[in-house]
Amino acid sequence: MSKSLEFLTEALRRLPGVGPKSAQRMAFHLLQHDREGADMLSRALHQAVSAVHHCALCNTFTEEEVCDTCIDEERDRRLLCVVETPADQLMIEQTLTYKGLYFVLMGRLSPLDGIGPRDIHLEKLVARATDGLVTEVVLATNFTNEGEATAHYISEMLKARGLKVSRLARGVPVGGELEYVDAGTIARAMLDRRAT
Amino acid sequence: MSKSLEFLTEALRRLPGVGPKSAQRMAFHLLQHDREGADMLSRALHQAVSAVHHCALCNTFTEEEVCDTCIDEERDRRLLCVVETPADQLMIEQTLTYKGLYFVLMGRLSPLDGIGPRDIHLEKLVARATDGLVTEVVLATNFTNEGEATAHYISEMLKARGLKVSRLARGVPVGGELEYVDAGTIARAMLDRRAT
Ligand SMILES: [Zn+2]
Ligand SMILES: [Zn+2]
Numbered sequence: 001m002s003k004s005l006e007f008l009t010e011a012l013r014r015l016p017g018v019g020p021k022s023a024q025r026m027a028f029h030l031l032q033h034d035r036e037g038a039d040m041l042s043r044a045l046h047q048a049v050s051a052v053h054h055c056a057l058c059n060t061f062t063e064e065e066v067c068d069t070c071i072d073e074e075r076d077r078r079l080l081c082v083v084e085t086p087a088d089q090l091m092i093e094q095t096l097t098y099k100g101l102y103f104v105l106m107g108r109l110s111p112l113d114g115i116g117p118r119d120i121h122l123e124k125l126v127a128r129a130t131d132g133l134v135t136e137v138v139l140a141t142n143f144t145n146e147g148e149a150t151a152h153y154i155s156e157m158l159k160a161r162g163l164k165v166s167r168l169a170r171g172v173p174v175g176g177e178l179e180y181v182d183a184g185t186i187a188r189a190m191l192d193r194r195a196t
Numbered sequence: 197m198s199k200s201l202e203f204l205t206e207a208l209r210r211l212p213g214v215g216p217k218s219a220q221r222m223a224f225h226l227l228q229h230d231r232e233g234a235d236m237l238s239r240a241l242h243q244a245v246s247a248v249h250h251c252a253l254c255n256t257f258t259e260e261e262v263c264d265t266c267i268d269e270e271r272d273r274r275l276l277c278v279v280e281t282p283a284d285q286l287m288i289e290q291t292l293t294y295k296g297l298y299f300v301l302m303g304r305l306s307p308l309d310g311i312g313p314r315d316i317h318l319e320k321l322v323a324r325a326t327d328g329l330v331t332e333v334v335l336a337t338n339f340t341n342e343g344e345a346t347a348h349y350i351s352e353m354l355k356a357r358g359l360k361v362s363r364l365a366r367g368v369p370v371g372g373e374l375e376y377v378d379a380g381t382i383a384r385a386m387l388d389r390r391a392t
Contacts, residue, residue: 001257001286002257002263004243004248005244005257008243008244010240011236011241012211012240014230014233014234014236014237015208015222016222026211028281029211029212030210032302037207037211038210038241038245039241039242040210041237041238041241042237042239042241043207044207045226045237045238045241046238047203048201048234049226049234049235051200052198052201061198061201061224063199063200067198087224107228
């Protein structure tokens with residue numbers, strides 16, 4: 001195989017979830033059927049690596065010093081929602097139920113993978129949450145073991161600084177039939193039951 | 197989301213088998229954890245698109261006018277093996293059972309997808325196979341409907357020009373237990389049975 005093709009196949013394996021077979025298939029496909037796409041991807045990668053960095057306030061990806069969400073005057077500056085990833089932030093935005101600001105951890109605590117408080121920018125979060133305007137921090141990390149541990153850690157840390165900290169409610173999903181929901185979820189929904 | 201990130205996510209979707217969710221995951225992963233990989237992939241794509249083209253003789257990918265295999269003096273120039281893709285050629289090379297040359301179609305006939313004789317370079321194949329040195333063409337297209345139809349088409353075309361044309365044998369795979377081999381394969385193995 002040609003050197004450039006080997007290099008391309010090797011580079012494609014840097015993408016998450018791409019093994020040797022699919023890297024080869026991708027390389028052949030681009031060279032045979034979509035050189036324009038290959039060119040576009042080359043430019044997009046170069047541009048993203050040069051232009052994209054972290055928002056000074058909320059830590060998400062942006063090309064500016066401060067991202068569009070953080071400078072949005074319509075946002076309620078008393079609310080700060082903590083999420084693991086930009087994708088999680090997009091999901092919450094799509095619900096149209098939240099009008100505050102965000103902090104994006106870009107990860108979650110995971111001692112087994114060597115990911116500690118520093119790796120998820122908790123010093124930056126503390127500085128952000130104690131700006132004098134934020135009164136409530138809403139923890140919206142995932143409801144996985146690691147996400148729960150991360151929420152717990154952040155909660156203790158921010159409550160010690162006098163902030164009100166809340167967590168997204170757990171329970172039976174909307175449209176969920178009890179028969180098909182796992183027992184742990186039902187147990188939690190029972191414990192967190194609300195007066196109607 | 198930032199413009200560069202949107203452009204990158206869109207560009208990643210040009211890769212075969214990559215949907216919107218995995219394109220987003222790839223983009224976030226590269227920017228968050230592997231900017232070096234992103235840079236490497238950008239350069240590899242650019243280099244491959246500029247340097248890689250088709251071998252003048254066998255049609256496979258190469259950076260030279262003629263590929264390493266085609267100029268290999270050790271090869272038997274009387275044998276020409278026709279494969280669909282460079283990956284298929286690599287598979288045959290790995291068997292160490294073939295010492296002739298190759299022609300890589302870079303596809304297979306597929307009228308439903310609008311892929312005709314011209315798209316798989318059959319004029320180039322005819323020119324190659326009628327060089328006066330080749331005496332036998334071994335068809336090693338896949339044993340799918342499209343691969344079989346392609347083999348049949350090429351066989352008729354080359355036999356009309358006086359060439360000997362053969363096809364890889366079909367049958368029960370080595371190590372195959374009859375109980376687990378499909379009936380069509382067993383039927384073909386029975387029809388093609390050989391004296392021992
Ligand atoms: Zn921001
Ligand atoms: Zn060649």
